[in-house]
Amino acid sequence: MTRLSTLLTLAAALLLGAIIVLPFVTTDGWVRQSWDYSPVISFCLVSLIFIFWYRHRLPAAIPGTLATVGGLILLSILPGIEAARAGFWAMLASVWVLAWLFAERLSADLRAKAAPSPVLGALIPIAFGAVILLVWEAGTRGGNVSPVLLPPPSGIGTAILDNTSRLWADFQQTFLRAVLIGYAIGCGSAFIVAILVDRSPFLRRGLLPLGNFVSALPIVGIAPILVMWFGFDWHSKAAVVVAMTFFPMLVNTLAGLEATSAIERDLMRTYAASPWQSLLKLRLPAAAPFIFNALKINSTLALIGAIVAEFFGSPVVGMGFRMSSEIGKLNLPLVWAEIAVAALAGSLFYFVIALVERAVTFWHPSVRRGRA
Amino acid sequence: MAHGKTRGSGSLGPILIVLGALLVLWYVAALGMNWDRQAGLYQRTGVPMPPVTQVVGDLLNMDKPMLPAPHQVATEVWKTTVEQAVTSRRSLVYHGWATLSATLLGFVIGTALGIGLAVLIVHNDAADRSMLPWIIASQTVPILAIAPMLIVVLNAIGIEGLLPKALISAYLSFFPVVVGMVKGFRSPEPILLDLMRTYSAARAQVFAKLRWPMAMPYLFASMKVGIAASLVGAIVGELPAGGAGLGARLLAGSYYGQTVQIWAALVVAAVMSGTLVMLVGLGERWVTARMGARPA
Structure with a gap:
């Protein structure tokens, strides 16, 4: 002892x-x-x-x-x-x-x-x-x-049960539309851009430091501008999500594509592999841990972006809208219920990506050790 | 050092060219996006369509454009930083300082908390097993999204000013530090730990003479992520306050359609973020040089 x-x-x-x-x-x-x-x-x-x-x-x-x-x-x-x-x-x-x-x-x-x-x-x-x-x-x-300061978990649970239909509508508006669509567009386009940029060493040297710099910027700040451009509905929120997820994905994919060692690339050359073949069979699998890292970071960023963008204007539905309007009425249990839903959705999103990662990068040391 | 320099000058050209291309794109986009508004303006005022050169000039100098041209943003930044008294509410220096002070306070709290938790996790098995999963889970919670709520609640119970914003910043910046420092404190290889055992070093000595120095690179890497996150936290925390700060400036700009003002605040935020990350980088160089690391 x-x-x-x-x-x-x-x-x-x-x-x-x-x-x-x-x-x-x-x-x-x-x-x-x-x-x-x-x-x-x-x-x-x-x-x-x-x-x-x-x-x-x-x-x-x-x-x-x-x-x-x-x-x-x-x-x-x-x-x-x-x-x-x-x-x-x-x-x-x-x-x-x-x-x-x-x-x-x-x-x-x-x-x-x-x-x-x-x-x-x-x-x-x-x-x-x-x-x-x-x-x-x-x-x-x-x-x-006082429940205004911090409602007990049981109070939050009751608020969730009492407002299921409203919470579900907010979840649909914010998560199923803005977050998922924006996430898919942002990560997908960044992935494609990274593959294209990778073909040109010149662009890569120019974009990688810039992308690193932009990843550190408070991108969520452009939410008011995008709300102005794309209107109050979910399109503007999806646009914010695209802007927030693009650069982490770009930087990580580019870094991942660099992750192969010279000896592995030489091996592909001895096989007379074309650039696309070596990309598909060697460099993309090797980049997978980096790509999944970005996908995991982005899963949280996407939810944040969509909710914060709703503070700058939204239709009368949505998780961010509900939080900011209910706080005005000091109806804190419902606000916390919304937070709990967001937390659950965020964790599940992350968890699903982590599961896919384990399946795809089964060869990686960190996954193999986890299975012991 | 020499190696770093050659690499730096090697990518400077591409960076400048990419930046130049982005600037040109920005101007083109400004022309395209402002067209509808400006055309509507001509129609309402009954002005016949002016010559192309003047249209271009008008498009790039609108009062409330959809997308302000870069030079408009630059002028606005100049006007609100250099030409305004620092104490004025229209000065971005004033707002920037409000954000910066919250960022720094939050960053210090977050980093201290992160290091403390990492020390605990590395030295106690139960803490490792019980807390680390929750610390990771805590980051899947979109805490930033509820930051404005927390500010309102804290204000309601009389906690005002710098501290609430700093707490949000601290929450965002502690995570990279915990994860990085746990990795860093565990980076000494078994053979090094065994060596310390042969010296019959106490736990505290192993920590001070082996774990802590070896964790330095991890600390600075996490602090770079942490300070950027800290700034984002402070800005979002300012959204509901309506007082001072870049976030308040963003919200005010969005209410009154002052796009140039929004962009100016964003530029200042970006410059601030870049400077802070660079300062941490300088600190890293200084510390590693003092620790006798071979200059890379």
């Missing part, structure tokens, strides 16, 4: 003791103690027993189970309370520490190869995400944080 795990175990024990003695919550104007809630007090006692029983040999499963149970107990008592007191916060902290301890122990096991890796390895980030959500939910509701 590492020193950090020992410290965490000690902290967990102290916090569990604190829950028992400190005032727990306020309900109906009364301060309640932890022993007024039987699940809470039993959680504390059981956890303490486990910790003292195992001390230095605590297996990962125990803090993991305890943290899960503690989190569920916290969520179950949330609806009935008026305000959280010190004991409540101590319990939240103890759940956090137990989850951390779980991650420490599990990663130590994984490092020692005592546990099968892929499934259990995924548990750690999942636990981290779950703890963040729990702290968010319990913190905002227990601390009576």
Whole structure:
């Protein structure tokens, strides 16, 4: 057991003791103690027993189970309370520490190869995400944080369920039209331009530094101009997406086409391969990791471009429009619902491209190692 | 150094020619795109079609063109930077400074946060496994798109001025630094780490004498990406504020159809971004020279 795990175990024990003695919550104007809630007090006692029983040999499963149970107990008592007191916060902290301890122990096991890796390895980030959500939910509701400042995750979930048709319309307008079409045009045209430019060393030397420079510019700033040129509907948003995705794709494809070594190109020459043959069979496959890198960067940029462009004018539908109009009405849960949809769409988009990348560049060291 | 120079002069010609071609294209596009508006203007004022030379002159000097000609943008930049008092609200120096200060503050916060997280991730297995996937996922969230919202919310609870914008910048710039520095701190090969073990070096010593110096190239590469992202964050963060800043200038220009003003703000933003990235590059050269790297 590492020193950090020992410290965490000690902290967990102290916090569990604190829950028992400190005032727990306020309900109906009364301060309640932890022993007024039987699940809470039993959680504390059981956890303490486990910790003292195992001390230095605590297996990962125990803090993991305890943290899960503690989190569920916290969520179950949330609806009935008026305000959280010190004991409540101590319990939240103890759940956090137990989850951390779980991650420490599990990663130590994984490092020692005592546990099968892929499934259990995924548990750690999942636990981290779950703890963040729990702290968010319990913190905002227990601390009576105004939903204008930060709505709890459950409030955002309700807002999503209540507004599915509206969210779907916004998603169609912004993602299915502006983002996907703009992304396809931007990446596609940049790819073609890169292939053409590659034939001329002169253009390549002129364009590559410029493309690098332009990639660092705040291109999203041309959104107001493009909205002026192409009107309020999705065409202008797609145009912004095209402008934002073009240069990263161009620069990366050009860099990728340079990635083959002289010896490989010489081999193609000994085969008497034509320039197109060597492009198709050698240089494009070698460029694939670079191209996919650009495609992944662009998946996020595209969503950003489309949403920001909607702030400069849009029809009365669209994710960016909805965010800016609902914030004016201080209807924050719906704004966050829109953000959640955007985040989900962005992550899925990225994930799909990453999957395609694994399939196409199966030969690349980074992919091969990932499969171990 | 010599090698770098020859390569630089080798691509200077092509760059200049490509730039020149773009400038010509810009003028041609300005003629084409402004034609409709100018023709409408002639019709409304009842002026008979003037000779071609004057039409061209008119097209390139419109008050509110669809696409302003390069010289119009240049004049506007000159007028709003050099000829205006720096404190005036019409001065781009004033707006540029508002953006720049937020960018720099955010960049410093983001870089410090990024390095801190990378140190944690490199030294703690659990942090590596639990946080890195989420840090990567955090960048698929179009946070930039919600930046204006966050600004409004933060303003509502009394956090105003520089800090909210800087926080957006920090969020955007921390990511390249974390990813780059994790890679950098892990770049020492096992044989080097073993050597440190034979010296019975403590973790902190391994970090200060081996990991940190070896991560320098990664740090500067990430900082170049980070500072550009930081500027974008500051500009987008200024969109709703309506106060000072290049972003506010863009929005005002788009409301009143002042295209020349929008382009001038964009040019200043571009110059600023290029300068900042160049400064980081200079810093990199200085540091690597001080560390005794062989000049490339």
